[in-house]
Structure formats: C-alpha cells, structure tokens
Amino acid sequence: MEEVAKHNTKEDCWVVLYGKAYDLTKFAKVHPGGAKLITDAAGMDATQIFDPIHPKDIMDKLLKPSLTMGVVDAATIKPEHVAKIPEAPKPAPKKKKVDSSDQAEEEVEEFKKPPLNAMLNTFDFESVAREVMEPQAWGYYSSGGDDEITLRDNHMAFQRITMRPRILVNVREIDMSTQILGVPASLPLYFTATALAKLAHQDRRGDGRGAGATDGERDGEVAIVKAAKKAGVPYMLPTLSSYTLDEMLAARAPDQTVFSQLYVNPERSRSEEYVQKLEQAGVQALFVTVDAPQLGRREKDMRNKFTQQGSDVQGDDEEEGGVDRSQGATRAISSYIDPGLNWEDVPWLKSITKMKVLLKGVQCAEDAVMAFKAGLAGCVLSNHGGRQLDTCRPGIEAERGRRVLPEVMEALKEAGATKENFAVFIDGGVRRGGDIFKAVALGAQARSGWPHVSCRASEVCQTCQTWDGKAGLWPGQVSF
Numbered sequence: 212m213e214e215v216a217k218h219n220t221k222e223d224c225w226v227v228l229y230g231k232a233y234d235l236t237k238f239a240k241v242h243p244g245g246a247k248l249i250t251d252a253a254g255m256d257a258t259q260i261f262d263p264i265h266p267k268d269i270m271d272k273l274l275k276p277s278l279t280m281g282v283v284d285a286a287t288i289k290p291e292h293v294a295k296i297p298e299a300p301k302p303a304p305k306k307k308k309v310d311s312s313d314q315a316e317e318e319v320e321e322f323k324k325p326p327l328n329a330m331l332n333t334f335d336f337e338s339v340a341r342e343v344m345e346p347q348a349w350g351y352y353s354s355g356g357d358d359e360i361t362l363r364d365n366h367m368a369f370q371r372i373t374m375r376p377r378i379l380v381n382v383r384e385i386d387m388s389t390q391i392l393g394v395p396a397s398l399p400l401y402f403t404a405t406a407l408a409k410l411a412h413q414d415r416r417g418d419g420r421g422a423g424a425t426d427g428e429r430d431g432e433v434a435i436v437k438a439a440k441k442a443g444v445p446y447m448l449p450t451l452s453s454y455t456l457d458e459m460l461a462a463r464a465p466d467q468t469v470f471s472q473l474y475v476n477p478e479r480s481r482s483e484e485y486v487q488k489l490e491q492a493g494v495q496a497l498f499v500t501v502d503a504p505q506l507g508r509r510e511k512d513m514r515n516k517f518t519q520q521g522s523d524v525q526g527d528d529e530e531e532g533g534v535d536r537s538q539g540a541t542r543a544i545s546s547y548i549d550p551g552l553n554w555e556d557v558p559w560l561k562s563i564t565k566m567k568v569l570l571k572g573v574q575c576a577e578d579a580v581m582a583f584k585a586g587l588a589g590c591v592l593s594n595h596g597g598r599q600l601d602t603c604r605p606g607i608e609a610e611r612g613r614r615v616l617p618e619v620m621e622a623l624k625e626a627g628a629t630k631e632n633f634a635v636f637i638d639g640g641v642r643r644g645g646d647i648f649k650a651v652a653l654g655a656q657a658r659s660g661w662p663h664v665s666c667r668a669s670e671v672c673q674t675c676q677t678w679d680g681k682a683g684l685w686p687g688q689v690s691f
C-alpha cells in the first residue's frame with residue numbers, strides 16, 4: 212500500500228479496488244462519472260465508494276490487463292489509506308413549532324420511515340426515498356434530460372386520459388394474470404432495466420444500515436430479482452448493473468424467468484459474448500435500448516455532484532468542470548454504447564441469438580412498423596423515462612395531434628402485425644395500477660413499472676401549481 216500511496220496525483224493516479232492496484236491515470240480522463248471521482252481517490256483504496264456503483268468485474272471488462280499494477284497486501288492498508296465518501300450536505304431537517312409555557316420553541320423533526328405497508332403507490336415511495344437516499348444518488352435517480360419536460364409529461368399524459376366506464380358488467384371474479392412474451396405474469400407489468408441499483412440500497416452511513424437497506428444488506432439488482440419472483444412478474448436485467456451478471460442470474464429462483472436489456476458495445480464481440488451468456492442462462496428476451504445513443508444531459512444530477520464535490524460548474528479543469536465534464540462524459544459513454552447502431556445492424560442482432568429481440572425506446576409509428584418488418588419480436592414505446600432527449604412525447608400519449616400508442620397500434624395493424632407476432636410495451640410515467648389499466652385499454656400488452664421509486668414529486672410543486680392550483684402534493688400522494 213505504501214507503494215500505491217506514492218501515486219496520488221491526477222497525473223499519476225493509482226487506485227486500489229478489491230485488493231488490486233490499478234493505474235487509472237488515463238482512464239480517469241474518460242471516466243463517464245467524471246475524472247474527479249477517481250482522482251480524489253488517487254493513491255488510496257477506493258473499494259468502499261466504488262462498490263455501491265459498479266459490478267466487481269467491470270475492470271476486467273474495460274481496462275487493459277497492463278493497467279493492473281499488482282495485488283496489495285491487505286495488512287498494509289491503514290485507515291488513512293481508505294477513501295471515504297465525501298460528507299454530502301443534507302437538506303436542513305424540517306422543524307416544527309413546540310409550544311412551551313414561556314415561548315414557542317423550534318424542535319428538529321427527524322424523518323421517520325413509515326412501515327412498508329403504509330406506502331401504497333410509487334408517489335409514496337418517492338417521498339420516502341427523497342428523504343432517506345444520499346443526495347447524490349437521489350440526483351442520479353430522479354433527474355431527467357434538460358428541463359425535465361418529458362419526465363413530468365410522462366405522468367401527466369396518464370392524467371389526461373380519463374375513464375369511460377361501462378356499467379352492469381359482472382366483475383365478481385377478477386384475474387389480472389397474463390403472459391408477457393410467453394412468460395406467465397401475475398399482472399401485465401414487468402420491472403424495467405435501471406442502472407446502478409445499489410445506489411438506492413447501500414450502506415453509506417457506516418452503521419451497517421444504508422439508505423434503503425434493512426439489515427445492513429446492499430442487495431441492489433439482486434433484491435429486485437427476488438422481488439420480481441415474489442410479485443410474479445418478469446424483470447429486465449440492466450446492462451449497466453451494480454452487480455455482475457453472474458450475481459444477478461444466481462439470485463433467480465429455479466423456476467424464475469428474466470429478460471435482459473442490452474446496450475450495444477462498439478466492440479461488437481463484447482456484446483456477442485454478453486448475449487451468449489444470457490442465452491445460455493435461459494434469459495428469454497433481449498431488449499436493445501435504442502433511445503440513448505448519446506448520454507442525456509441531466510443538469511440536476513450534474514449540479515448535485517458539483518455541489519457535493521465542491522467543484523465549480525464553470526470549473527477550470529477540462530475534465531472536471533461542469534459543461535466540459537459533461538461533454539467528456541458524452542465522449543466517454545460512446546466508448547461502451549455504440550452511437551453508430553442503426554437499422555442495418557438489426558440482422559446482426561437477430562443473428563447472434565435465438566432469444567426474442569425487441570427494441571426499447573421506439574417513439575413513433577414509422578419505427579414500430581420498421582421493427583415489425585425487420586422481423587423483431589416487439590418494441591417498447593419509451594423515451595427512457597424522460598432521461599434522454601427532452602420534449603419527446605410520452606409513449607402513452609393519446610391526445611389528437613400528439614398520439615403515440617394509438618398511432619403505433621393503428622399503423623402496426625395496417626402493416627399486418629398482430630398480438631401474436633409483435634408485442635408492444637410501454638413505459639414512462641407509470642405510477643399506479645390505474646395507469647396500467649389505461650395502457651392495456653389503449654392496446655399495449657404490459658407496462659414496465661420502475662422497480663424503484665419513479666414519480667418525480669420533488670419536481671412536482673411547480674407542475675401542480677399550474678395543474679390544479681395547489682402547491683405540494685399530487686392527488687394520491689403521501690397517505691401516511
């Protein structure tokens with residue numbers, strides 16, 4: 212460790228991860244999370260801060276073997292060598308007035324997490340998550356592209372769709388079970404792929420009880436695999452997971468079927484290898500993400516990081532400063548998501564697997580029809596939860612002149628597609644059961660609900676003010 216500690220500058224940056232020292236000097240400059248996260252740990256053991264974010268095998272996948280400088284003797288790692296998560300400024304705790312006989316005093320009100328069974332919908336979960344998650348992780352989870360117009364509109368579009376009930380229908384027996392791509396599901400819903408699940412389920416307080424953790428566990432995607440089994444719905448494993456693929460697959464119950472999301476790597480052989488592994492493990496369907504060829508600009512998340520890392524948005528360092536850093540990230544992200552992927556690659560995608568291949572991120576009728584004609588198994592109408600290109604239409608949009616799902620369904624029918632030969636899914640803004648109902652009624656086959664919290668109530672006040680004149684809560688929010 213003494214040897215590693217000598218390489219403790221931006222220009223000469225070695226970092227220890229899981230007992231091995233890596234020379235990250237060059238890699239830091241193209242690191243999608245920004246150089247600072249790595250150079251701040253120069254000469255140190257960064258395992259503690261790395262673990263909640265990345266799978267253990269990411270170095271083997273992305274770094275040249277020559278950058279592994281050697282194995283570090285654990286006995287030589289002293290507490291001062293261990294890089295710690297910087298203390299993030301937490302929002303000031305809420306205060307309440309307490310009347311005493313003399314004067315009104317202010318008392319700090321600690322946030323108490325309500326019991327799980329008091330959280331009834333995703334708005335409730337979001338309210339709690341905002342309080343208990345680390346601000347940096349919350350920034351990553353809750354932010355959308357640019358002005359977050361699409362992010363908000365995704366749910367607003369559901370609110371614009373109103374019910375027209377028919378009466379005197381026998382609803383004594385209700386069965387919501389269905390099949391999603393041949394996989395039985397207890398209701399028409401699957402858990403979609405979301406990167407970096409450990410960020411919401413980690414131990415960052417040093418007391419063994421992390422933000423979302425119950426017994427000091429940090430289960431991330433592994434917990435979602437188990438929850439999907441319990442709920443009887445499929446889960447789409449993310450490519451950019453915080454657990455390794457093997458760990459996620461091993462968490463499955465013997466009879467559990469999962470899907471997988473795929474970001475196509477510019478080195479196609481890497482994707483081929485990944486897909487083969489999925490296929491061998493019995494994964495049923497491959498959802499290729501096509502709406503993120505370049506990284507969306509999440510300004511709230513960026514601002515959050517800068518506040519916490521104490522760097523200047525107009526920073527003088529090309530790699531670390533606000534705008535430049537984000538462009539650095541955009542350049543770097545194309546090192547593992549191929550921005551050149553196009554329709555001519557579809558035959559290749561179909562040729563590398565026997566799994567059903569679908570496109571995730573289709574946003575208009577023309578592309579849905581092209582996917583059908585290219586012989587794909589289906590598509591997800593999605594704008595990536597408003598995290599990529601802002602001002603896109605919500606997949607559920609049904610208003611005249613802006614329609615997406617109804618337009619897609621009509622065009623597909625005209626092109627000869629049927630429920631049996633082409634599946635249409637939808638995601639974005641699904642926050643409660645009624646939303647799933649609306650999507651199914653309009654023709655989609657399943658809704659992909661976000662397994663974590665996904666209503667952006669934090670941003671809602673503004674929206675609410677314009678929407679119903681009341682600041683604060685959406686209808687149905689916080690009921691405890």
Ligand code: HEM
Nearest residue numbers: 242243244248249252257260261264269270273274406451
């Ligand atoms: C001190 C060590 C590290 C820390 C604290 C760290 C932290 C982060 C964070 C917070 C992000 C999310 C950025 C965003 O979405 O805005 C990120 C992204 C990323 N990092 Fe790291 N990282 C570290 C080391 C590494 C290493 C060694 C590699 C690869 C060998 C790596 C590869 C990536 C990749 C590919 C992404 C983009 C995809 C993703 O979000 O998973 N990182 N990193």
Ligand SMILES: Cc1cc2nc3c(=O)[nH]c(=O)nc-3n(C[C@H](O)[C@H](O)[C@H](O)COP(=O)(O)O)c2cc1C
Nearest residue numbers: 352403404405406449500595596638639640661665
């Ligand atoms: C924190 C977060 C991470 C995500 N990561 C991925 C990802 O790695 N791959 C992907 O295809 N979609 C990703 N998505 C998009 C989701 O799969 C889905 O399209 C979107 O969240 C649906 O909108 P909703 O958040 O309003 O439910 C992510 C979404 C969130 C919120």
